[in-house]
Amino acid sequence: MNATTSSDTAEALRNRMVDQIKDAGGIQSSAVEDAMRTVHRDAFLPAATLEEAYADQAVTIKPNPAGGLALSCASQPTIVALMLDQLDVKPGDRILEIGAGTGYNAALLTHLAGPDGQVTTVDIDSDVTTHARKALDATGNEHVHVATRDGALGDPDHAPYDKAIVAVGAWDIPAAWWDQLPPGSRLVVPLRWRGTTRSIAFTRETDRMVSSDVQLCGFVPMLGQDGERDATITADGTVNLYWDIDQPIDPADLHGVLDQPKAEAWSGTTVGGYEPFDGVWLRLSATEAGTCRIEALPAAVESGLCKPAIPSRSPALAEGNSLAYFVTRRQESEEGSPAQFELGAVGHGPAGGDLAERLCEQIRAWGRTRTARPTITVYPAGTPGDQLAIGYAIDKHDSRMVISLT
Numbered sequence: 001m002n003a004t005t006s007s008d009t010a011e012a013l014r015n016r017m018v019d020q021i022k023d024a025g026g027i028q029s030s031a032v033e034d035a036m037r038t039v040h041r042d043a044f045l046p047a048a049t050l051e052e053a054y055a056d057q058a059v060t061i062k063p064n065p066a067g068g069l070a071l072s073c074a075s076q077p078t079i080v081a082l083m084l085d086q087l088d089v090k091p092g093d094r095i096l097e098i099g100a101g102t103g104y105n106a107a108l109l110t111h112l113a114g115p116d117g118q119v120t121t122v123d124i125d126s127d128v129t130t131h132a133r134k135a136l137d138a139t140g141n142e143h144v145h146v147a148t149r150d151g152a153l154g155d156p157d158h159a160p161y162d163k164a165i166v167a168v169g170a171w172d173i174p175a176a177w178w179d180q181l182p183p184g185s186r187l188v189v190p191l192r193w194r195g196t197t198r199s200i201a202f203t204r205e206t207d208r209m210v211s212s213d214v215q216l217c218g219f220v221p222m223l224g225q226d227g228e229r230d231a232t233i234t235a236d237g238t239v240n241l242y243w244d245i246d247q248p249i250d251p252a253d254l255h256g257v258l259d260q261p262k263a264e265a266w267s268g269t270t271v272g273g274y275e276p277f278d279g280v281w282l283r284l285s286a287t288e289a290g291t292c293r294i295e296a297l298p299a300a301v302e303s304g305l306c307k308p309a310i311p312s313r314s315p316a317l318a319e320g321n322s323l324a325y326f327v328t329r330r331q332e333s334e335e336g337s338p339a340q341f342e343l344g345a346v347g348h349g350p351a352g353g354d355l356a357e358r359l360c361e362q363i364r365a366w367g368r369t370r371t372a373r374p375t376i377t378v379y380p381a382g383t384p385g386d387q388l389a390i391g392y393a394i395d396k397h398d399s400r401m402v403i404s405l406t
Helices: 003-023 030-038 077-087 104-113 126-138 175-180 279-285 298-303 352-368
Strands: 059-062 072-074 094-098 118-123 145-148 163-166 186-193 196-204 209-216 228-232 239-244 262-272 291-296 314-319 322-330 340-348 375-380 392-395 399-404
Touching: 003 030, 003 077, 030 077, 030 104, 077 104, 077 163, 077 186, 077 196, 077 209, 094 104, 104 118, 104 126, 118 126, 126 145, 196 279, 196 375, 239 314, 262 322, 262 352, 279 291, 279 314, 279 352, 314 352, 322 352, 340 352
Parallel strands: 094 118, 094 163, 118 145, 163 186
Antiparallel strands: 059 072, 186 196, 196 209, 209 375, 228 239, 239 291, 262 340, 291 314, 314 322, 322 340, 375 399, 392 399
16 A cells, blocks of 8 residues: 555544544534544554544553553543543643643644644653653654653642643642633543543632543543542452542452342333443432442353443442442333433341432432533542531542532
8 A cells, every 4th residue: 555545544544533533423513523633643653554544443552561451541532532522622721631642632733733832742651751741742843741650749840830731630639730621721631530531621720620621531540549449249350349549448348248138129210222321320329328330240140149230340329237239220112212320229237228229219310310420529638527518528639529410
């Protein structure tokens, strides 16, 4: 294949990728669309084929030698577009990116900010920053500042910033970010709590950050933020729980709970086959202190021991030596009619039935206002309780987070 044909193919694949994301409602602004049509993703993924570079999927750039989640990857283009829309970059903006990845996102940010803007991207991994620096230089983005440093520290040398975007899953809002983002600035961050991750667009006010958009997403966790715990609750390790350090959950109390009789509860709330129901998890995290994540490996699902709605990540409620988790069941329907699923819960342990009913209460509440999203407000750690917004408060190391239902 000659260079001209290769270039034509890359452009065609790039435009097709953008068209597909746009047609699915994944690009909202013309500026983001133009950036994604202009910046060559394949130039930042030299080990990938053109087809891989322009598929709507994440691409691993640094595998984890120990297995499990990759140490670094190029985010799925749909998620890239979503977060850039949330960030709302304007020409001339000074932007901080946490998590350099391949350098592709920094190039998109540079395109959006224009010649009068400035982009700084940081990553704790020198292998990642070396790759990003090389790719940015090769694509005419030599003026992007690339720094090898702990993302939790930001980059004070180039602060303050008008916008900041985080390309790793953050459990907390570090104090340094508060210092480098003045009132009126915007932060887009995949924030983790209660086993779930949401890309949140925050606007910095004087003493708080307030969300304007909350979207489901998934990211590699940020290194160094010790706020989450996980443990198995079965002898064979096929069912695991994930929770936060502020929660009074002791996995020893729950070990073997799934061997106890189960109690089913059904909400009467149904969804279509492709209708999202992730809002249930948001409501639970704003109302139930024991909200966490359950993961059932294939062996547990196939044996019938534990069958959450989404085996790899479903919400659950843990309280003492009892547990309930989110499930679905298919409803009977006429032939040719769209599939419908009822949402419910399965509980185990002395209070399992009560927990399952409480989970169903929140399913029903979500079912009445399915498109509503809570407001997330974050304050610096130490903010007195009487200065917090009305809602459910979660304390982290450097911040206090309040979830307010609308």
